[in-house]
Amino acid sequence: MDAIHIGMSSTPLVKHTAGAGLKANRPRVMSKSGHSNVRIDKVDGIYLLYLQDLWTTVIDMKWRYKLTLFAATFVMTWFLFGVIYYAIAFIHGDLEPGEPISNHTPCIMKVDSLTGAFLFSLESQTTIGYGVRSITEEC
Template identity: 65%
Template sequence: MVKLYLHDIWTTVVDMKWRYKLSLFVSTFLTTWFFFGLIFYLIAMTNNDLNTEQALNHTPCVINVATLTGAYLFSLESQTTIGYGFRHISEECPHAIVTLVLQLVLTGLAEIFVTGAFLAKLARPKKRAETVKFSQLALISKYKGQVCVMVRVANMRKSPLVQCQLSGKLLFPNVTEEGEKIQLHQESVNFQFDSSEQCPFLVLPLIFYHVLDENSPLASLTAENLKVRNFELVVTLNGTMESTASTCQSRTSYVPQEFRWGYEFKPLLFGTHKGKYVADFHYFDEIQLSNDFSLLQDPINEKLLLEHEYHKD
């Protein structure tokens, strides 16, 4: 498992939590400063620069570096391009020059990698996806004469999401024709907005529909067996942020206890005297009985139908 993470080190670093990423950022600089400072200290030691009783014609490799602390400070100054005035390399030691060049090249690449990982994490639209709101319940009612599963989705930011598409996966246990038991069998559940599978932009709250026809994996769903079925409907919204053209993805899921048969969402868009539309999110999760009573003609919803007719009278 560790090899797999190290094989794709870029994604591993980008997916790191911020506290680990900050630790990596700081440790990258501290480690490279100390590592190359230690190399310069060893070069000075090999060249006998640390001897206080040096010959008059002796030229140190790194001027004014006589301790490990001085070598560390020289490495720091070289890598951060602070500049030289007190410590600098002489022309007598080619291996010190080569070490300095290697330090600048390698640490430059390391800084690009770590800084790029920071920018990539900041630019990820993960937080943007958290501003997409799904309805708490999935409703089953009629839309344009067809029985549909309905889910309401809203964009909580003023900046719109474009090219939005809602898709679903139905997860349920299944037994194949060969007798193999599959705990999480998956089937696609296609949602659509009006007559297309994609809405141009998501500004106002919208309702997406999945038709329960013969091609639907939920075709056998009825008001009677809804509560005893064992499945989970995972719904995913894919959209593109208009401001950055980056894609974001937000998801939720519904179990049978979160379905309501014969209900529809209450309207939440209201017109103002200025000709504008206002969305009242107090009604976002509010539901009401469907006007099509044919869905309520079963023993489970008989009580609800009687209550609805009573309040109507």
């Protein structure tokens, strides 16, 4: 069944007929399977409405997009905190090339690259354990 295209200047969906007992021959608003047959076209700023109500936009998304958004949010927070941990190690002087100073204790043990900082962030947020990476009292 084809969808009904409704412009904003078109007539209303429900019309009152003179004959109360007569059923008007008009298309259904909802199909028998539960899908909406109404499609609103030619609305100015329709894409801004999606950004104004972000929660409803996420609810109305297809499942594959929701799962992608969910996974991407986790990876982005791991990366963001990895960059923060990398910056802390850089400011503390833990990333200096060459041999480490004998009495220097790094702020975060075994974080000497952005990859190590990303893994430390992942291990911290998922609480799977640190292994050799751990925070020291130097921070």
